[in-house]
Amino acid sequence: MEMLDRLLSSSVPFLSDGGLETDLIFHEGADLPQFASFVLLDTSEGREMLRRYLVSYLDMAEAAGRGFVLGTPTWRANGGWGPKLGLDDAGIRDVNRRAVAFIRDLRDTHPWRKNILLEGAVGPAGDGYAPAQLLAPAEAARLHNAQLETFADDGVDIATAFTITHPGEAIGIATRARELDLPFALSFTVETDGRLPTGQDLDSALDEVETATDGYCRYYGINCAHPEHFVDRLPSGWLNRIGMVRPNASRRSHAELDEATELDDGDPHEFGALYAGMAQRLPALRVIGGCCGSDIRHIKAVIAAGA
Structure with missing residues (x-):
């Protein structure tokens, strides 16, 4: 728990990576079926691609003197997507176990290892x-159980759910994490209007989760939308509970991104400036990172902008 305590008490946000899947697909030519980056763990070439990608961020954090949140490539490694990728319950557990071992080895062999937090990524x-x-929460808990149990057994510092679209699934994941005594954070996807994909406003969604789970989430987050889509719609009553923001580089809607055949990586310098301005409104910001279309240039621009 030492690294998690450091993250939660730090006055300077930890760094994280950008949009792993979009970066590796468009910049490295990776073949990620169903956007599943965990398949890279199956080959020496894939593991080397992941290693280069993640070590570049660890080196960046060391150069900046900042802590780093090192996540597993397991956004698709759950009971919803596993069967579509040929994995049964045992296969899901094996993938997540290997992913945790992979990032633990990266941490333990890096000079900055005492400043790296291990995160189990949930999608x-x-x-x-x-x-x-x-x-419904019970069904969500069942679909995410194998992954969460593996994270708890293998000792990640925190599990974080990204791009969650509705409170029912969020409550189910958080409740199961709580039963496992697994530290947990939750990040919602929002659309260009700052609302969840269901149309629900972020304020009421956060309230549902907070109430149903007795505030178990260590912090909440927003990801997979451009800063301009939500910066002016941040729920004022939750600014002290929003600890992570990982925006998209593109201003395009999710529907437009789904149809895109080329990467829209936006303007990294503008991204950094917008992020830094937003960070000033979030007193509890603990984790800085990016999502679709962003890469190490965008995170470096955030650092340069003073966030």
Whole structure:
């Protein structure tokens, strides 16, 4: 718990990476079926690609003198997507176990290891842009159980759910994490209007989760949208609970991004400036990173802008 305590008490936000999947697909030519980056763990070439990507960020954090949140490549490694990728329950557990071992080895062999927090990355059981099914908490807990149990057993510092689209799934994941005594953070996807893909406003969604889980989440986050889509719609009552923001580089809507055949990486310098301005409104910001279309240039620009 030492690294998590450092993260939560730090006056300077830790860094994280950008949009891993979009970076590796468009810049490195990676073949990621269903956007599943965990498949790279299956080959020496894939593991080397992941290693280069993540070590570049660890080196960046060391150069900046900042802590780093090192996440597993497991956004798709859950009970919703696993069967679509040929994984049963045992396969899901194996993938997540290997992913934790991979990032632990990266941390333990890096000079900055005493400043690196291990994060188990959780993704939605369905589409993070447009959910076809709204999950009840019990069903969400079942679909995410194998992954969460593995993270708890293998000792990550925190599990974080990204691009969650509705409170039912969020509550289910958080409740199961709580039962496992697994530190947990939650990040919602928002659309160009600052609302969840279901149309629900962020304020009421956060209230649902907070109430149903007795405030178990260590912090909340927003990701997978451009800063301009939500910066003026940040729920004022939750500014002290929003600890992570990982925006998209592009201003395009999720529907437009789904149809795109080329990467829209926006303007890294503008991204950094917008992020720094937003950070001034978030007194509890603990983790800086990016999402779709962003890469190490964008995170370096955030640092340069003073966030």
